[in-house]
Amino acid sequence: xxxxxxxxxxxxxxxxxxxxxxxxxxxxxxxxxxxxxxxxxxxxxxxxxxxxxxxxxxxxxxxxxxxxxxxxxxxxxxxxxxxxxxxxxxxxxxxxxxxxxxxxxxxxxxxxxxxxxxxxxxxxxxxxxxxxxxxxxxxxxxxxxxxxxxxxxxxxxxxxxxxxxxxxxxxxxxxxxxxxxxxxxxxxxxxxxxxxxxxx
Amino acid sequence: xxxxxxxxxxxxxxxxxxxxxxxxxxxxxxxxxxxxxxxxxxxxxxxxxxxxxxxxxxxxxxxxxxxxxxxxxxxxxxxxxxxxxxxxxxxxxxxxxxxxxxxxxxxxxxxxxxxxxxxxxxxxxxxxxxxxxxxxxxxxxxxxxxxxxxxxxxxxxxxxxxxxxxxxxxxxxxxxxxxxxxxxxxxxxxxxxxxxxxxx
DNA sequence: AGTCATAAATGACCAAGGTCATTTTTTAGT
DNA sequence: ACTAAAAAATGACCTTGGTCATTTATGACT
Numbered sequence: 169x170x171x172x173x174x175x176x177x178x179x180x181x182x183x184x185x186x187x188x189x190x191x192x193x194x195x196x197x198x199x200x201x202x203x204x205x206x207x208x209x210x211x212x213x214x215x216x217x218x219x220x221x222x223x224x225x226x227x228x229x230x231x232x233x234x235x236x237x238x239x240x241x242x243x244x245x246x247x248x249x250x251x252x253x254x255x256x257x258x259x260x261x262x263x264x265x266x267x268x269x270x271x272x273x274x275x276x277x278x279x280x281x282x283x284x285x286x287x288x289x290x291x292x293x294x295x296x297x298x299x300x301x302x303x304x305x306x307x308x309x310x311x312x313x314x315x316x317x318x319x320x321x322x323x324x325x326x327x328x329x330x331x332x333x334x335x336x337x338x339x340x341x342x343x344x345x346x347x348x349x350x351x352x353x354x355x356x357x358x359x360x361x362x363x364x365x366x367x368x
Numbered sequence: 369x370x371x372x373x374x375x376x377x378x379x380x381x382x383x384x385x386x387x388x389x390x391x392x393x394x395x396x397x398x399x400x401x402x403x404x405x406x407x408x409x410x411x412x413x414x415x416x417x418x419x420x421x422x423x424x425x426x427x428x429x430x431x432x433x434x435x436x437x438x439x440x441x442x443x444x445x446x447x448x449x450x451x452x453x454x455x456x457x458x459x460x461x462x463x464x465x466x467x468x469x470x471x472x473x474x475x476x477x478x479x480x481x482x483x484x485x486x487x488x489x490x491x492x493x494x495x496x497x498x499x500x501x502x503x504x505x506x507x508x509x510x511x512x513x514x515x516x517x518x519x520x521x522x523x524x525x526x527x528x529x530x531x532x533x534x535x536x537x538x539x540x541x542x543x544x545x546x547x548x549x550x551x552x553x554x555x556x557x558x559x560x561x562x563x564x565x566x567x568x
Numbered sequence: 569a570g571t572c573a574t575a576a577a578t579g580a581c582c583a584a585g586g587t588c589a590t591t592t593t594t595t596a597g598t
Numbered sequence: 599a600c601t602a603a604a605a606a607a608t609g610a611c612c613t614t615g616g617t618c619a620t621t622t623a624t625g626a627c628t
Contacts, residue, residue: 171624171625200614200616209577211615212579212580212616212617213578214616215616215617216576216577221614271482271483275475275478275482278475282471282474282532283471283537284537285537285538286538291533292534310560312560315559316550319550319551319554322527322547323523323526323551323554323555323559326523326527326529327523329529329530330522330523332482333481333482334522336482337485337486338485338486350516351526354512354515354519354555355555356559359511359512359515359556360512360556375606399583399584399585400585400586411608411609412607412608413606413607420585421586
């Protein structure tokens with residue numbers, strides 16, 4: 169095993185053990201020493217792999233990337249609007265599966281994005297995934313041609329986040345899904361009253 | 369001075385001193401002991417008023433509430449769409465004025481909203497403010513009647529946050545304003561291609 | 569195999585957030 | 599004014615995230 173491979177493996181080990189502990193006891197109740205112990209390393213070594221305890225969460229989110237790709241790939245047929253609804257719904261389900269953990273992960277992802285320069289972040293990758301999806305849809309003519317796919321993507325991520333922010337304390341899955349659909353409807357049809365719009 | 373008033377005063381003092389220090393040196397570079405010292409209280413006393421260091425930020429955000437009300441009250445004439453644009457732009461300016469501090473405040477507000485049950489949060493108040501504004505606009509007939517004002521408000525807050533998240537590392541004010549306008553245009557007119565929509 | 573340079577692991581140590589038993593202050597009732 | 603009870607202040611103490619000088623492992627080159 170080469171040096172690089174070994175590092176990858178240890179980082180993956182730490183992440184796996186840390187996440188398992190977080191799921192068991194909650195993020196704040198797990199100490200770095202505990203993670204290190206279970207990963208057969210010293211506490212100091214942990215910080216050779218992650219500069220902050222929270223960064224484990226970001227790395228975990230990275231490892232969910234393929235799953236995200238899968239969600240976007242899963243819905244390929246039918247009208248774009250319906251497919252977006254399915255994608256949003258699947259992302260919501262994913263979130264709800266480990267809401268306690270992903271809640272903090274979401275916060276950390278936002279923090280990272282707010283601090284990051286031009287580097288990629290979890291959130292920018294989510295936007296990109298939507299953007300790529302929408303560009304395809306745009307060539308199919310189901311989306312306003314004047315609209316920019318990146319902007320549409322940002323709008324969709326924004327409404328997803330608002331839904332999570334508003335409801336994730338209650339974790340009322342059906343209500344969250346309804347809100348998601350209503351928000352998507354709004355974003356899709358527009359806020360403006362069409363009759364008034366036409367008169368301008 | 370009654371007991372309640374005294375507590376209010378001390379809490380306000382702590383907040384003022386803490387924020388001043390945060391602006392001087394940055395949140396992480398300020399210790400609770402330092403805040404306590406400057407506020408003429410003991411370190412332990414600080415935690416009688418704020419259970420976490422971060423909670424000072426939330427309380428500061430609360431105190432900005434009147435200013436927020438002012439922003440919403442300032443734009444009362446002209447078409448709704450243009451007024452929303454002005455409000456969003458003003459909120460952006462407010463954010464940019466102390467971006468370093470408000471960045472962490474935003475993160476903490478999101479964290480609080482994700483954890484909060486049904487209590488009010490900074491973010492829920494922002495949504496409510498938009499919602500009230502939009503309800504007025506709705507009676508004026510400039511907004512889809514089928515649309516719910518709360519949903520529109522959530523969509524607007526969502527697009528504001530996405531703009532902050534995407535650009536606040538670079539702090540490119542003009543670019544942020546442009547993105548805000550593009551997002552609002554999308555939300556206003558809808559993502560869907562109108563010609564396709566009609567055919568459905 | 570032996571030597572050296574570089575990468576990685578380590579754990580003693582430090583700083584600072586947060587807790588809590590104890591002390592001090594305030595209020596209310598007599 | 600005196601007393602008892604409730605509220606608030608305090609700072610010693612603990613925990614834990616994070617640092618860093620030192621030690622140990624690794625791999626390249628002769």
